Amino acid sequence: MGIVIDGKALSARVKDEVKARAAEFERERGRKVGLAVVKVGDDPASAIYVRNKIRACEACGILSFSYCFDGGEKQSAVIELIDALNADKRVDGILVQLPLPKHIDEKAVLARISPAKDADGFHTVNAGNLFLGGDATGHIACTPRGIIELIKSTGEPICGKRAVVVGRSNIVGKPVAMLLLQNDATVTVCHSRTKDLKEITRTADILVAAVGKKHIITADMVKRGATVIDVGMNRDDSGLYGDVDFDGVKEIAGYITPVPGGVGPMTIAMLLANTVEGAFSRNE
Numbered sequence: 001m002g003i004v005i006d007g008k009a010l011s012a013r014v015k016d017e018v019k020a021r022a023a024e025f026e027r028e029r030g031r032k033v034g035l036a037v038v039k040v041g042d043d044p045a046s047a048i049y050v051r052n053k054i055r056a057c058e059a060c061g062i063l064s065f066s067y068c069f070d071g072g073e074k075q076s077a078v079i080e081l082i083d084a085l086n087a088d089k090r091v092d093g094i095l096v097q098l099p100l101p102k103h104i105d106e107k108a109v110l111a112r113i114s115p116a117k118d119a120d121g122f123h124t125v126n127a128g129n130l131f132l133g134g135d136a137t138g139h140i141a142c143t144p145r146g147i148i149e150l151i152k153s154t155g156e157p158i159c160g161k162r163a164v165v166v167g168r169s170n171i172v173g174k175p176v177a178m179l180l181l182q183n184d185a186t187v188t189v190c191h192s193r194t195k196d197l198k199e200i201t202r203t204a205d206i207l208v209a210a211v212g213k214k215h216i217i218t219a220d221m222v223k224r225g226a227t228v229i230d231v232g233m234n235r236d237d238s239g240l241y242g243d244v245d246f247d248g249v250k251e252i253a254g255y256i257t258p259v260p261g262g263v264g265p266m267t268i269a270m271l272l273a274n275t276v277e278g279a280f281s282r283n284e
């Protein structure tokens with residue numbers, strides 16, 4: 001039976017480091033690190049994520065500035081706020097909780113955030129830096145960064161491994177594929193048009209599932225001993241489920257992340273890490 005990777009415990013260690021770095025920043029610069037969190041609309045899941053992020057900031061000594069629009073606002077109001085936050089010296093990181101309501105152009109809003117304050121790492125400049133393998137310190141997409149830390153926590157090397165990522169979104173699939181490549185894995189990216197998905201996933205030493213479909217990855221799709229990272233967060237009336245059929249797959253996998261308690265807590269910890277690293281590198 002596979003070893004369950006404890007994302008909560010790992011995220012607690014990351015947060016301890018963040019807290020120490022945030023205190024160091026305050027001693028050096030005479031002010032706290034600041035993160036602005038912007039929520040537009042009344043999506044209940046977004047409300048939970050925003051609340052958790054604000055709580056995590058407080059626990060690590062990071063000042064949070066929270067802005068909630070009810071969803072009826074024009075795009076120009078959100079853009080104006082972003083401009084003000086870009087100029088605000090107390091703000092080191094800006095996070096716009098996705099998804100945005102349909103009448104607001106997500107790309108335009110994300111593009112407006114200063115790349116130096118892009119705590120989520122979604123700006124094209126930072127995504128481009130990641131693609132080029134350059135220095136994207138403090139601005140690497142949080143979930144992919146957390147996934148790499150989870151894999152590294154097993155002590156198994158990534159170098160030379162065959163990694164399969166199921167999902168090609170801009171916020172998870174593509175950036176995690178880039179990070180795995182940077183760590184010298186041989187990477188295959190699968191998506192909804194992939195043929196013979198099972199044949200491909202069965203070759204994976206490292207399997208990352210970022211699809212958004214409950215239990216789409218079953219035991220027969222997994223190579224014995226593989227490290228399986230479940231990004232999926234699928235809610236229904238009976239609870240929260242991953243993309244991986246945990247009970248079946250844990251019998252086959254070498255290491256596996258649970259849902260909840262795997263990737264989710266690491267995403268928040270990496271957001272805080274990005275914010276503090278971004279604060280140090282902004283040099284203001």
Ligand code: NDP
Pocket residue numbers: 143166167168169170171172173190191192193194197210211212213216231232233234263264267
């Ligand atoms: P998207 O909907 O943006 O992307 C889903 C991807 O899965 C797409 O690339 C899609 O392919 C692919 N896909 C869909 N159906 C299949 C299929 N049958 N076989 C293979 N691939 C398929 O989702 P996200 O990347 O934003 O999120 C994925 C999941 O991760 C969601 O459950 C989300 O809630 C969760 N998530 C969790 C986070 C955390 O912190 N734990 C953070 C972010 C996301 P195509 O491109 O062809 O449409």
